Amino acid sequence: GQQVMQIPQYQHVQEGEDFTTYCNSSTTLSNIQWYKQRPGGHPVFLIQLVKSGEVKKQKRLTFQFGEAKKNSSLHITATQTTDVGTYFCGGNFNKFYFGSGTKLNVKP
């Protein structure tokens, strides 16, 4: 079964709107990673979170790791058309699992 759940599956936003994707696990994770995959491309590493409650920012992207290390979120402020793609979280407990991904479409 799916070890790392990710929602929503799809998100369509107007350019300039915010976007958030959520990642949840029933098991405490040792770390969580986020990747972005452009249409027709391959996953590209964005960031890794390790500490409970950790928050990291990359320009318009904000990543959070929950206090219990069972959930994480990626928030994009003021989306741009270049943000289009699928965002995957990946969590590690006894094995590394990717979430199902959130496909983001940004309308100009």
Next chain:
Amino acid sequence: DAGVIQSPRHEVTEMGQEVTLRCKPISGHNSLFWYRQTMMRGLELLIYFNNNVPIDDSGMPEDRFSAKMPNASFSTLKIQPSEPRDSAVYFCASSFGTIGGDTEAFFGQGTRLTVV
């Protein structure tokens, strides 16, 4: 560095044929991963190697799938015999770390396999 190199980029084969996918990891990386991506099942970890040794192959679907890493710069994923349900994009990734998923993984461009 050219990154992780996979070949071929596209493969179309008939059911029952043997298929071999190839991967050259980034020089200096000691972990190598094979993933399969489909619309239905998303990104699935098939197997991963650390220092050329298979550490976890629990994701390999069945005996038709096998993977080898004869040296630090080359790995293969073989499907014999291939079936239409094996159609997917297969990614190879490499990283420098001691366990899977503890450091940044670099993905290759993928091999799009179609079995007819």
